[in-house]
Amino acid sequence: MASDDALLVVDAAGVVVAWSQEARSLFGREASEAIGRHVAELLSGSWRSVASDPAGRSSGEAVVTGLMVRPTTLEDGGPGWSVDGPRSDEGDAKDQALLDALFTQSPIGLQVLDPQLRVQRVNLTASGLAGFDSSQLIGHRLSEVFPMSDPDENDAMVRHVLATGRPALDRLVRVRPPADPEHEHVYSVSVFRLQSPDGRVLGLSTAVVDVTVRERALARTRVLNAAREHVGRSLELEATCAALVDVLVPDFADAAEVDLLDPVVRGEGAPSAPVGPEVPLRRMAFAATEPHRDSLGAGTGPFRFPAAWLQSLTDLRPHLVTYRPDDTTSVPQVSRTVPAPGARSAIVTPLTLRDGVFGTLSLYRSPDRDPFVDADLDLVLEVSARTALHIDNARRYTREHTIALTLQRRLLPPHPAPQTAVESAHFHQSTEAGGGWFDVFPLSGARTALTVGRVSGTGIHATMAMGQLRTAIHTLASLDLEPDELLARLDDTVKRLAAERADLPPSDPLRTEPLTADCLYAVYDPLTLSCTMALAGGPQPVIVHPDGTTDTTDVPAAPALGGGEESPFAGIRVELPEGSIIALYTDTFLPAVESEMKAAQSRLREVLAYSSRPLDELRDEAVHTVPPPPPGTDAVLLLVRTRAHDPGLVAVWDLPKDPAAITTARARTRRQLTEWHLDELALTTELIVSELATNAVRYGTPPLTLRLIKDDRTLTFEVTDLSPVSPHLRHAQTSDEGGRGLFICAELSQNWGVRFSENSKTIWSEQALPRQV
Incomplete structure (x- = not known):
């Protein structure tokens, strides 16, 4: 038979019967051109002498032009010749x-x-x-x-x-x-x-x-790069710890868990080593390759502090650990040898920064995976060091965030005090302590002040600014300013606070933070069933009438307080029948996108249209109907339902400009107090009426009007005239014959003041009602 490496094969007649790829390359002819043709037609003349007498070579081999020719037997059993390439020993x-x-x-x-x-x-x-x-x-x-x-x-x-x-x-x-x-x-x-x-x-x-060493090094590098990219992107402890275990599982470990010391979780300073077992740990994050697997620290031995865990928190070094999952009585032991079959491999390393200890990072590998080796400790050390820095940042943020939230809770009323003239319900979301506020508080003359607003920014500085503005609002409101005038004064306050920020040292980051504020301030009068409003920035309030119809009040909008634009503030007076609802909210309560905001505002009005429902139910449904505010915003919603003041608790008299009328005023006051069962206030009230009425008769401009108002907590006496002159409290000398009228009123009242309307002024004095036994 011809050899497998033969160039070509010819039969006894010199016809080619096999042609190899090497023959194709050597002679430049395809197999289709060669097979079936006489070899003499294909090769040079030096071959013809052999091909013409093949029988002469039947007993041996011949080398012609560098080729080896030897006899062979064809597949059909006949004789033939095999031509092989040149051979070099x-x-x-x-x-x-x-x-x-x-x-x-x-x-x-x-x-x-x-x-x-x-x-x-x-x-x-x-x-x-x-x-x-x-x-x-x-x-x-x-x-x-x-x-x-x-x-x-x-x-x-x-x-x-x-x-x-x-x-x-x-x-x-x-x-x-x-x-x-x-x-x-x-x-x-x-x-x-x-x-x-x-x-x-x-x-x-x-x-x-x-390439085991190379691949392990590359795997460690990939894990380290992933930790650099994903860990520390959040300032929340849970998110930081969760990102760490997600990076390590399953690429580096089958399970990972992060335990932090309890003081660290609360945002307190990290304790120094050694940390004893009396300091509790909290499990912050856990991840495993098997979804159903619980923390390997549970049910597999006392993992909290014994052995390597306690040693790691003492010497602040990582430790390789070998333990058996089914041995619940033994303590995991430190080991640097190959673990026994079925044993798990673990690394326990402390999370430390400078001299503080934050907790531990525990890594586990199951028996069907290579155990940890010493080279893995370098990676764990670097990852732990970087994570500890992020944990410290998160701890500091947690502490500042807790302080800011606590400060915010202290600066805002947890539950506004019940008011005679209105009923209120509020919603306040503050995941990132910010500058949102709301308030409902009483004013003179049975009126009630309503306000909602938001300071720009978040954090403790925004909360402090909010507290300053809320205090300023109360102070300005006590002067009985109209809403537009109050906002003008508040705008001056915001600009002054912004200027103080601008004067901070260049290294203070607060220096570059702008300070502006949105604010809506309204005063509701239950005697006239009207509400006066003024707005600086922020959205328009929604009014819901007793019949369920709703509309958006077109309050003249001015720029945000402190915005730098000189724009006058204007107020608007709205008639509100008893049972109307006013919905005040910050711009963050609704979506920022205009199309979404309009749709959300429409849904809010649909919910509030059922005005007969309790305010708490309306508030809850409004909050769930409107899309949730974005994370980190300070969203506020305040719902206020108006009430009318009982006409039987208001007495009004005209006062002639005659000194003899003062006696009549005292007598009417005494009779009215008897009718209201307030005889114990008769003496002090008569003195107040006498002094204020005397001043009005002497210095006021007619017409003069006296008004006595009783509500749930106070008794108010008012004197109104057309004179623009405001009285001043004097401290008379011993030898003075007069000048003690307002001083006497101030001593007998719990509060007093003067308010101006468009063309009149009112001096009022307020007394607390006796407690009901």
Whole structure:
């Protein structure tokens, strides 16, 4: 039979019956051109002498033009000639020596597989094959000898190369070699198809390099880069700890948990080492590859402080730990040796910064994964150090956030005091302590002040500014200013506070933060059933009438307080029947996008249209109907239902400009107090009436009007005239005959003051009603 590496084969008559790829390359003719033709037509004249008398060469071999010709038997049994290429003994020797060296000395793993993927030849000196002999490998498949992590995927890879001829280069295969069954190795595998010159598939050749060290280093680098990118993007402790365990699982560990000391979670300073077991830890984050797996610290031994956990919080060093999950009575022990079969591997490291201890980071690996090694400690140390810095930032933020929220709660009324003239319900969301406020408080003459607003920014500085503005509103309101005038004075206050910020040192970050404020201030009068409003920035209030109809009050809008624009503030007076509802809210209560804001405002009006429902129910439904405010905003909603004052609790008299009328005024007052069952206030009230009425008769401009008002808490006496002159409290000398009238009123009253309307002034005095026994 002709050899497989023959260039060409001719029969006894010199006709070509086989033509190889090498013959095609050597002679420049395709097989279709050569087969069936006489060899003399294809080759040079030097070949013809042999081809014309092939029988003369039947007993031996002939070399013609560098080719080797030898007799052969054709497939049909007839005689023929096989023509082989030139043979170099020296080249064959070198090729053989090279193959022997590669398969006996090279550190690169080499295998030759037949088409059935059985090993035909192997390099036993390569990594992972120590201790093997050829009988253990030859004739076996590699998957039968080496336990691979994913044998099906690897088998599909080599079969694809065998079928297509396209090599697979630098594919990573994970194997536990018999020489080191406790550790998983990573090999870079390249697979090539072997075929004869005529294209017949002979099998596969594989080149294998152990890249375990490289891949472990790259894996650690990837974990470190992920920690740098994802950990610390939030200033919340829970989010920081959760990001850390998500980065470490499953790439570096099968489970991870972060435990922080209780003082750290509360935002207090981190204790210094050593930390004793009397300081509790809190589990802040946990992640595992198995969703149903609970924290490995529960049910698998006293993990909170014993052994490595306590030692880590004492010496502030990371520790490798080996323990058995089913041994619930033993304490995990520090170990730097290969763990026993079935044992888990763990690393416990403290989270520290400078001299403070924040807690521990615990990492676990299950028995079917390589245990942690000393090289892993370097990665854990770096990740822990970076995380500790972020935890410290979050701790400081938590402390400042807690202080700001506490300050905000102290500066705002937790529940506005019940008012005679109105009923109120409010909603206040402040996840990031900010400058939102609301208030409902009484004014003179049975009136009630309503206000909602928001200072720009968040944090403790915004909260402090809010407290300053709310105090200013109360102070200005006590002067009985009209809403537009009050906002003008409040605008001056905001600008003065902004100027103080601008004068801070350049290193103070507060210096560059702008200070503005939105504010709506309204005064409701239950005697006239009207409400006067003024607005600086912020949205328009919604009015709901008793019949359920709603509209948006067109209050003249001025720029935000402190905005720098010189714009006059204007007020508007709205008639409100008893039972009307006023909805005041900040701009953050509704979406910022105009189209969404209009839709949300429409839904709010639909909810409030059911005005007969309790205010608490309306508030709750409004909050759930309107889209939730964005995180970090300070959203406020204040609902106020108006009431009318009982006409039987108001007495009004005209006062003639005659000194004799003062006696009549005292008598009417005494009779009215008796009718109201307030005889115990008769003496002081008569003195107040006498002094204020006397001043009005002497210095006032007619017409003069006296009014006595009783509500749930106070008794108010008012004197109104047309004079623009405001009285002043004097401290008369002992020898003075007069000048003590207002002083007497101030001493007998719990409060007094003067308010001006468009063309009149009113002096009022207020007394607390006696407690009901």
